[in-house]
Amino acid sequence: MNERAGQDRDLELLRQIAGGDRAAFAEFYERHATLMFSVASKILNDPGEAEDVLQEVFLQIWEQAARFDPQLGKASSWAAILVRNRAIDRIRASQRRTRLAEEAGVEQVVAIEVSETANGVIHGHEQAKLIQTAIGELPAEQRRAIELAYISGLTQDEISKKLNEPLGTIKARIRRGLLKLRDQLEGVL
Amino acid sequence: MIDERLEEQAALHVLGALTGAEAREFKQKLYADPELQAYVARLSIATDAIAGSVPAAEPSPQLRARILAQVAPPQKTVSLPERKFRPVFWLPWALAAGFGALCILLNVQDAQLRKTVGDQARQIADLNQLAQSLQSATNRLQQTVLALQETNRLVNLRIAMLTSLLADAPKAVAVSLWDNEKQTGVFVAQNLKPLPADRDYQLWVLDNGTTPVSAGVFPVNPDGSVRVDFKAGQRIQVAGKFAVTEEPKGGRPTPTLKNLVLAGG
Numbered sequence: 366m367n368e369r370a371g372q373d374r375d376l377e378l379l380r381q382i383a384g385g386d387r388a389a390f391a392e393f394y395e396r397h398a399t400l401m402f403s404v405a406s407k408i409l410n411d412p413g414e415a416e417d418v419l420q421e422v423f424l425q426i427w428e429q430a431a432r433f434d435p436q437l438g439k440a441s442s443w444a445a446i447l448v449r450n451r452a453i454d455r456i457r458a459s460q461r462r463t464r465l466a467e468e469a470g471v472e473q474v475v476a477i478e479v480s481e482t483a484n485g486v487i488h489g490h491e492q493a494k495l496i497q498t499a500i501g502e503l504p505a506e507q508r509r510a511i512e513l514a515y516i517s518g519l520t521q522d523e524i525s526k527k528l529n530e531p532l533g534t535i536k537a538r539i540r541r542g543l544l545k546l547r548d549q550l551e552g553v554l
Numbered sequence: 555m556i557d558e559r560l561e562e563q564a565a566l567h568v569l570g571a572l573t574g575a576e577a578r579e580f581k582q583k584l585y586a587d588p589e590l591q592a593y594v595a596r597l598s599i600a601t602d603a604i605a606g607s608v609p610a611a612e613p614s615p616q617l618r619a620r621i622l623a624q625v626a627p628p629q630k631t632v633s634l635p636e637r638k639f640r641p642v643f644w645l646p647w648a649l650a651a652g653f654g655a656l657c658i659l660l661n662v663q664d665a666q667l668r669k670t671v672g673d674q675a676r677q678i679a680d681l682n683q684l685a686q687s688l689q690s691a692t693n694r695l696q697q698t699v700l701a702l703q704e705t706n707r708l709v710n711l712r713i714a715m716l717t718s719l720l721a722d723a724p725k726a727v728a729v730s731l732w733d734n735e736k737q738t739g740v741f742v743a744q745n746l747k748p749l750p751a752d753r754d755y756q757l758w759v760l761d762n763g764t765t766p767v768s769a770g771v772f773p774v775n776p777d778g779s780v781r782v783d784f785k786a787g788q789r790i791q792v793a794g795k796f797a798v799t800e801e802p803k804g805g806r807p808t809p810t811l812k813n814l815v816l817a818g819g
Contacts, residue, residue: 387622387625390622390625391618391622394618394621394622398612398613398617398618399610399611399612399613400605400606402611402612402613403606403608403609403610403611404605404608406608406609406611407608407609407611412611415611415613416613416614416617417668419613419617419621420617420620420621420624420665421665421668421669421672423621424621424624424625424665424666424669425669427625436588436591436592436595437584437591437594437595438568438594438595438598439595439598439602441602442598442601442602442605445601445602445605446568446570446601449570449605450570451672453570454672454675454676454679455672457679458675481609481610482606482607482608482609482610483605483606483607483608483609483610483611484603484606484607485610486610487606488606493606496603496606496607497607499603500603500604500607511569511600511604512604514566514569514570514571515569515570515571515601515604515605516604516608518570519571520571520572520573521566521571521572521573522573524571536562536565536566537562539562539565539566539569539571540558540561540562540565542600543565543568543569543597543600543601544561544565544597544600546599546600546603546604547596547597547599547600550599550600550603551596551599554599554602554603
């Protein structure tokens with residue numbers, strides 16, 4: 366199934382889920398649980414907690430599928446950001462801001478084998494390689510700022526303090542980094 | 555038109571790095587602007603790449619079953635056939651089934667409670683952020699009010715320079731500050747000549763520039779300087795001018811014009 370067809374299928378599934386269709390819900394789970402669980406595991410570094418978060422988010426999707434707005438992005442992006450936000454909330458709630466994921470950082474992400482990434486499992490080796498190459502080619506400081514925001518859940522102010530750089534510099538790095546990634550991966554993802 | 559600042563906000567938005575008021579403000583813009591929506595949707599390609607670059611991990615098969623069990627539609631009530639007496643060999647099985655159902659029910663309730671707690675924690679965090687932004691707004695308003703009050707106070711403040719009218723003390727000079735709202739003033743002078751013990755300097759406020767109102771007598775330091783806070787003997791409408799006269803000890807109700815020392819306005 367190509368990317369466009371996958372998005373259309375997700376949209377159809379979410380419409381069916383909004384109507385209470387359990388089979389559609391099960392299919393949506395099959396399609397996205399790996400990515401969502403991978404993100405939760407990376408952030409929380411605890412499989413048990415990651416499963417709790419996944420359970421909460423899937424129940425949220427069951428109840429709020431009708432709220433998904435395809436104008437704002439893909440269903441997979443929406444699901445990933447829901448799980449990311451929920452995992453970050455857990456870390457904030459338990460005051461574990463200094464923990465693991467923050468230290469694990471970018472280096473680990475780019476150091477692992479392409480086939481071992483969630484992209485490798487979901488998109489296959491070749492596509493995952495393109496994605497990983499694009500990420501690897503980002504300037505280190507841009508990649509670090511993006512990772513601290515998305516994976517470690519730091520706010521722009523917190524990133525600025527952590528990296529000891531002006532807020533404007535951090536904003537510019539994040540913007541440039543994301544634009545570069547987008548431009549390189551448009552058509553791939 | 556999406557400018558660079560909005561692009562930065564969009565980037566922070568897709569990464570979840572906008573906080574409180576900024577996040578709410580951006581979402582409002584997003585919902586109102588189709589061009590921005592398209593921009594954010596395209597930008598999510600980058601966050602998808604980041605999300606998928608983490609090490610792959612698979613949830614346990616039991617999780618899928620647990621989740622699906624929680625979204626099961628309610629069981630329909632089935633009418634049972636008329637009861638007949640039967641041996642109770644099925645009782646342990648019924649108890650086991652009941653226990654199993656209870657476990658599922660408790661599991662569902664546990665997940666629902668967890669979700670509720672999570673939702674409430676997020677709501678509390680949002681409310682805290684809202685409270686902080688309201689507090690900041692209140693502080694800014696208070697500062698604005700103070701600044702306006704200060705500006706208003708300065709509008710009511712009358713500042714007058716008084717110069718010497720004496721040939722033998724040409725360097726005598728003074729400044730009078732008068733707050734018409736508070737009906738108080740500060741008088742500062744330098745190079746006044748010393749007076750005999752039976753004489754005093756007396757300060758006058760010329761209401762509307764014509765009617766002299768006494769603001770009292772004042773002593774002078776040995777170096778000819780003085781700084782006194784003063785009030786007028788009656789309410790001043792408009793402090794048009796100020797003057798200092800030399801008067802008998804204790805002052806007079808009306809000024810001795812031939813003894814004018816300083817005047818100005």
